[in-house]
Amino acid sequence: MTPILATRDLGLDIGGARIVADVSLEVREGEFVGIIGPNGAGKTTLFNLLSGLAHPTAGTVELDGRDITGEPPFRRTQAGLGRTFQVSSVFPLLDVGENVRLAAEARLGGAFSLRRRARRFRPALDRAAWALARVGLADRVATPAGMLSHGDKRKLELAMLLAGEPRVILLDEPMAGVSFEDVDDLVALIASVHREEGKTVLMVEHRMEVVVGLAERIAVMHHGALLAFDAPDAVMANETVQTAYLGEPL
Numbered sequence: 001m002t003p004i005l006a007t008r009d010l011g012l013d014i015g016g017a018r019i020v021a022d023v024s025l026e027v028r029e030g031e032f033v034g035i036i037g038p039n040g041a042g043k044t045t046l047f048n049l050l051s052g053l054a055h056p057t058a059g060t061v062e063l064d065g066r067d068i069t070g071e072p073p074f075r076r077t078q079a080g081l082g083r084t085f086q087v088s089s090v091f092p093l094l095d096v097g098e099n100v101r102l103a104a105e106a107r108l109g110g111a112f113s114l115r116r117r118a119r120r121f122r123p124a125l126d127r128a129a130w131a132l133a134r135v136g137l138a139d140r141v142a143t144p145a146g147m148l149s150h151g152d153k154r155k156l157e158l159a160m161l162l163a164g165e166p167r168v169i170l171l172d173e174p175m176a177g178v179s180f181e182d183v184d185d186l187v188a189l190i191a192s193v194h195r196e197e198g199k200t201v202l203m204v205e206h207r208m209e210v211v212v213g214l215a216e217r218i219a220v221m222h223h224g225a226l227l228a229f230d231a232p233d234a235v236m237a238n239e240t241v242q243t244a245y246l247g248e249p250l
């Protein structure tokens, strides 16, 4: 079966430095892939290459078997590739509902408009309402996004992503900055989005215990290269991976 997302010998050199090197991976439709690796391993850069924010100096990116390497980010979003960022990307002064509506409108191809009358763009509103309910924020619709807790901001970002109806979602450290007591809640939400909405998920996450609990396969990056890409048990038993982490417990 054609992988839903694939990279072939993907590489990025900047000023002679090898940031991403020869990364070839195939992700199956509906799969949950965790991406781990030490700071500076190239995980976010890989996401930038997948989402079109960075252009590779070698190799290709394919979505549904189609080469999208030369396509800009918005075309990839329209083709079903959505992502979140390591740093929260909500509009803090807009309320929760407006944040999600703008995300839904962007996907439906409407021009951004905060003043658009509701009835003129019903589909975006409906989709936004569905996405907010899906992440459990329906009762916060009128709250300015900047006033949400970190955990709820992450849920809002997930709602903004879901409003765009992606088939593949790239989550860049979705638990970053979230307080300890909110992590379980967010992990459960991400797991249910994967399971119940049938989304293909790639998630960068530092905490190994979180990745192992969610991912069907784990990609380990080190110095820009893919060190291993396998089931969690196999990755944890992999000597090269253990050596790369210099004895850090995985």
Ligand SMILES: Nc1ncnc2c1ncn2[C@@H]1O[C@H](COP(=O)(O)OP(=O)(O)OP(=O)(O)O)[C@@H](O)[C@H]1O
Pocket (backbone or CB within 6 Å): 014, 019, 037, 038, 039, 040, 041, 042, 043, 044, 045, 046
């Ligand atoms: N545009 C750029 N110019 C120069 N160096 C860059 C650029 N983008 C990334 N790098 C470098 O490439 C390396 C990989 O960065 P990247 O942010 O992808 O790592 P990461 O695995 O996501 O790290 P972290 O876990 O800290 O977020 C880092 O050393 C970074 O400084």
